[in-house]
Amino acid sequence: MKSRKKITNQVVIEKAKELGFDLVGFAPADKLEIETEHLKKWLDRNYHGTMEYMSRNFEKRFDVRNVLSSARSVISLAMNYYTPQQHEVQNGLGKVSRYAWGKDYHLIIWERLEVLEEELKKVDPAFECATYVDTGPVMDKAWAVRAGNGWMGKHTNVINRETGSWFFIATVINNNDFVYSETVPDFCGSCTACIDACPTGAIVQEYVVDANKCISYLTIENKGSIPDNFKNQFNNWLFGCDICQDVCPWNNKFSVLSGEKSFEPINKEIALNEISSMTAEQFKARFETSPVKRAKLTGLKRNAEFLTR
Numbered sequence: 132m133k134s135r136k137k138i139t140n141q142v143v144i145e146k147a148k149e150l151g152f153d154l155v156g157f158a159p160a161d162k163l164e165i166e167t168e169h170l171k172k173w174l175d176r177n178y179h180g181t182m183e184y185m186s187r188n189f190e191k192r193f194d195v196r197n198v199l200s201s202a203r204s205v206i207s208l209a210m211n212y213y214t215p216q217q218h219e220v221q222n223g224l225g226k227v228s229r230y231a232w233g234k235d236y237h238l239i240i241w242e243r244l245e246v247l248e249e250e251l252k253k254v255d256p257a258f259e260c261a262t263y264v265d266t267g268p269v270m271d272k273a274w275a276v277r278a279g280n281g282w283m284g285k286h287t288n289v290i291n292r293e294t295g296s297w298f299f300i301a302t303v304i305n306n307n308d309f310v311y312s313e314t315v316p317d318f319c320g321s322c323t324a325c326i327d328a329c330p331t332g333a334i335v336q337e338y339v340v341d342a343n344k345c346i347s348y349l350t351i352e353n354k355g356s357i358p359d360n361f362k363n364q365f366n367n368w369l370f371g372c373d374i375c376q377d378v379c380p381w382n383n384k385f386s387v388l389s390g391e392k393s394f395e396p397i398n399k400e401i402a403l404n405e406i407s408s409m410t411a412e413q414f415k416a417r418f419e420t421s422p423v424k425r426a427k428l429t430g431l432k433r434n435a436e437f438l439t440r
């Protein structure tokens with residue numbers, strides 16, 4: 132068997148940074164025992180709403196070797212998407228969550244991951260990996276925490292001490308051994324700002340979000356109607372919700388501007404009357420390369436109708 136050329140942490144960090152990733156961490160490909168135990172409890176309480184995919188492929192979430200049998204480690208990458216603009220608050224405008232303001236991050240990050248893989252294969256032709264950007268049966272937040280890129284905040288987003296929580300996470304399961312990153316402590320402390328600010332009480336206890344109550348779920352993944360009891364609680368959120376991250380002191384103190392031009396706002400707010408009369412062709416033309424397309428035209432119309440009812 133041919134001997135393999137070792138890929139060092141430094142090589143990955145340099146290539147990833149050249150490709151626009153802001154954080155790079157390394158974790159051994161161990162089983163996610165505690166994390167999947169939490170996931171199980173969350174599913175048992177039906178906190179996933181209609182996101183049935185969350186309960187599928189449990190074995191892959193538990194053990195990444197069921198995704199890539201040769202897996203030795205997981206590289207967790209983060210790409211900051213924070214831009215300095217704020218929402219306009221105006222009647223008739225629906226707010227879009229920050230992560231969806233610009234071009235679809237999947238399109239950008241998938242492309243960069245392909246380049247990263249090619250570059251690492253140049254160092255070690257036997258390098259194998261499976262890459263994910265918040266799709267697929269991989270616990271991306273858990274890996275970001277295990278790889279030392281931050282801690283899981285009480286709002287269940289990963290927070291980094293230097294940059295806050297406005298970042299996308301990419302996960303590279305691979306067959307290379309690295310020097311592994313230290314995990315960071317939980318710096319939420321006694322803060323409860325996110326829990327107190329959530330208008331629908333979706334953070335039902337520290338580190339637990341009931342999706343059935345979360346505006347983000349209700350306006351995007353939810354395929355049904357929005358229950359009437361949430362009337363007047365949405366604060367004009369049309370697609371997603373940023374409240375718990377907006378109030379987080381780690382974002383207020385440490386948000387760093389993204390260097391990625393593709394995340395500059397295109398769809399920061401959307402006129403509600405425009406959506407009501409939008410055709411399928413208009414929807415496609417406007418949101419083809421935007422994360423907003425995830426809600427589909429029917430979902431967006433439902434949300435606009437709910438905000439104006």
Ligand code: SF4
Nearest residue numbers: 329345346372374375
């Ligand atoms: S995204 Fe909005 S609704 Fe969901 S937990 Fe955070 S503040 Fe609450």
Ligand code: SF4
Nearest residue numbers: 284285319322325379
């Ligand atoms: S708002 Fe406070 S409790 Fe919530 S995630 Fe941020 S630091 Fe943690």
